[in-house]
Amino acid sequence: MNAGHAQTAPVEWAKAGEQLPKRSYGPIGGEALLRYAAVSGDDNPLHIDPALARQAGLEERPIHGMLMMGHFEPMILAWRPDVELISLSAKFLRPVLAGQSFELSGRVIRVTGGKNPSMILRLMVHAVGGDLSLVAEALLRPRCKAGV
């Protein structure tokens, strides 16, 4: 990484195995899907048209995977405001459908200290009371202080 990211370890860096507080959202209805489609530009009719979703073999419109993925960053920053998200990658495994709620969870899987501190998180989204929908990994570094 370059000078755009800070390289100073916070006073208390996380430990491997530490869990992030879980967060739940929803139920996510058709209105929320339309709003996300508007702000993200992802107006794929699969997320908007129930008939097309059924045609594609789904009982309902799937919630945008990116809508769920987008909730990771505020969850991480609520847990540790002193970090910056450097990379985030996800695989979308199963859809969460319109009308359902989803739950975000995560834990620290690796921590590096020293002059170039970082941590890696394993993150997940489940449909509430249901299957694993999304699995992701995030690389974090200490947040750059103003003027640094």
Added chain:
Amino acid sequence: MQNMAGSPDGIPEKGIVCLGPFRVSASHQEVAAFRRETGWPEDEKSADMQVPHTFPMRWLSAPGIRAVIEARVKEAGGVAFHESQSFTYEKPLVVDQDYLLTAEASRQENPSRLILRVSVVSLSGQPFLQLETILRIVSPAEATP
């Protein structure tokens, strides 16, 4: 770190199309609206507003990129499902600043996929981020139980 969104190994990609550069930006209004729909707190001072990590997805709906995605999906004769996604930042994006976006679209067969690799740099060419979007293209016959 393993890139979870990396394209499946061993499957050749074909028909690579290069797109751009496109001039893009994250306006204050767009960023605020995006944050409202993705779980960000509303009480943050707007002067400190951070551009969300996943915000650049919005730029993929630019007509020059979208048209290529839609044409490729249509050509493959199916419905596109988002299979994986990754973002890697060199520097955080800044609200109301202009950037240049370039993209490369390619196809895979068996299974059918559309892969989009995007690079975002400052107007002076300084790298800011890279993202990769993989869409799995499923024919209606394949999808219907």
